[in-house]
Amino acid sequence: MKTGIIGYGSMGRMMLWKFSEAGNVSRQDLYVSNRTPDKVQEAIGIAQITTNTELAQNADMIFVCVRPVDLKHVIEEIADTVSQDALVVSLNGSVSFDSMHKVIDCRMAKVIPSLTAEIGRSQTLVCFDEGVEQDKKDALTELLKCIGDVIELPEDEMGMGSELVSCMPGFIASIFDVICNSAEGHTDIPRDMIVKMVLSTISATGDLMLSKDMTFDEVVTRVATKGGITEEGTRVVYEGFPKTADLLFEKTLEKRRLTTERAEKIFSGQ
Ligand SMILES: NC(=O)c1ccc[n+]([C@@H]2O[C@H](COP(=O)([O-])OP(=O)(O)OC[C@H]3O[C@@H](n4cnc5c(N)ncnc54)[C@H](OP(=O)(O)O)[C@@H]3O)[C@@H](O)[C@H]2O)c1
Secondary structure, eight states: OOEEEEOOSHHHHHHHHHHHHTTSSOGGGEEEEOSSGGGGGGGTTTSEEOOHHHHHHHOSEEEEOOOHHHHHHHHHHHTTTSOTTOEEEEOOSSSOHHHHHTTOOSEEEEEEOOGGGGGTOEEEEEEEOTTOOHHHHHHHHHHHGGGEEEEEOOGGGHHHHHHHHTSHHHHHHHHHHHHHHHHHTTOOSOHHHHHHHHHHHHHHHHHHHHHHTOOHHHHHHHHSOTTSHHHHHHHHHHHHHHHHHHHHHHHHHHHHHHHHHHHHHHHTTO
């Protein structure tokens, strides 16, 4: 499958190198273009460096990894050259298929990877426009498996989905940063040891729950014996944290709504 990546920034670079490392796409079949060509020279050994239009002529699957402000320009630029059979994959969740269709007439998908793709453990979201054939869906899903699990959602659930997998590493990091800061005030154990102990325990708890199919409630019950020390702590969390969690989703979903509105305006040239 000839695969092209337009935009060699944070996401485009990560995907290009992961596809190459996984051996999913050979050097001859992997194309990359970037607005600033100098930046992409480091990829000479693993991909063919080209222009947006040449890439669109050649690739069967085209990942558009640019910011919303640049998306319309790129889509307009490739609209006449992209092959009728190609799948254009936008990494931007904010601009709808309907808006993109006003500029380009082709099969489309959207993909949202998460930071954990760096270690091959992304929960990558994918949604397909109407009319994308099953073989194309399978080909994209198969390609993305080299960065982790692939989860298909309808377009209108991509927002909340993104909160749960793409934003979540940031939410988790900030929550446990607060916990480590607080712990530091109650002990002489050095900060770096506290962080390592907590991180390893978060990671192991997640793996334990997934591998043993355990619920949160089961973990809490196993650790927090009646009248014990852990129960004292979990009570504080269940009493105090729901308000913060509700506020977090209210604020982020509202911000997402405004971001989508702004991206759609930029895209439609308003
Ligand atoms: N970062 C994340 O964690 C994340 C997660 C999920 C989805 N996304 C989405 O992925 C998309 C890309 O994000 P990013 O973080 O990778 O952005 P980024 O680091 O700013 O990279 C964007 C790249 O696009 C290039 N570009 C801009 N206009 C272009 C054009 N006309 N032709 C070719 N290349 C062009 C830029 O080139 P220059 O070198 O000239 O600047 C830059 O290398 C965004 O829509 C974002 O919402 C990001």
